[in-house]
Amino acid sequence: MAAAVEIQGLSCRFGGVKALDAVDIRLSPGEVLGLIGPNGSGKTSLFNLLTGHHNPEAGAILLDGLDLAGQSPSQIARFGIARTFQNLRLLRRLSVYENVRAARHACAPLRDAFWLSPAARRQERDSLMNLLDIFGLSEKAQKTPAELTLVQMRHLEIARLLAADPKLVLLDEPAAGMTSAETQAITEVIATHVLPGRSAIVIEHKMQLVAALCPRIAVLNAGRKIADGPTGQVLADSAVRQSYFGAKPC
Ligand SMILES: Nc1ncnc2c1ncn2[C@@H]1O[C@H](COP(=O)(O)OP(=O)(O)O)[C@@H](O)[C@H]1O
Ligand SMILES: [Mg+2]
Secondary structure, three states: OOOOOEEEEEEEOOOEEEEEEEEEEEEEOOEEEEEEOOOOHHHHHHHHHHOOOOOOOOEEEEEEOEEEEOOOHHHHHHHHHEEEEOOOOOOOOHHHHHHHHHHHHHHOHHHOOOOOOOHHHHHHHHHHHHHHHOOOOOOHHHOHHHHHHHHHHHHHHHHHHHOOOOOEEEEOOOOOOOOHHHHHHHHHHHHHHHHOOOOOEEOOOHHHHHHOOOOOEEEEEEEEEEEEHHHHHHOOHHHHHHHHHHHOOO
């Protein structure tokens, strides 16, 4: 089930740096928002606040009306928010299969991971192998993340996110370091398997992916939201073009 999100007046500071400055964003259930802006504009900080990894200086985040203030990252994950990290966070000592299995059980009571009947264990295995198959990783199930290419690691991060069956997904530069063909492939996987039935915020510099997945874009610049609207309209906006693409206003 997709979540409604309401971000109200969100601010966050690191010493003298105002990473986010009174940002408002509202998502309807099932809406997919692209979040763009120059490096250092506060995009990842917004995700860190949404997932409880950092605390806001001011403002509120509501998930289906529930105020997330003071909740830990693990509690927030249980409420149905899952993310990928710009600098991948895989479990390096575990196999690819155990990585997705751990992600599935991260939101469930721990006993569920240990007290599965043989039939339930088989069912879980089939389901997780199907998930790895979607990402072209089933043949790598017994490898460790270190044995994967960067592109395969990014796929595994998204498979881990999907294993938790979240209602809000936060993708932080899912196509970073990918070629155009690799970006096209991950775009199709995200469109087919990740977004249906979920709300999403997608941070990405590659406009190829943003334009294909996101009907709406918000733009951050120096911690402030400077535009928010239909993708074509926002990308044509002269202030956005100047701040993000370095183009002169027309
Ligand atoms: N943990 C942190 N400690 C100190 N400064 C940080 C931290 N995280 C982000 N910042 C600063 O906050 C600003 C926004 O960073 P970030 O949210 O990572 O931007 P983006 O993802 O848009 O590139 C930058 O100036 C960055 O240096
Ligand atoms: Mg970032």
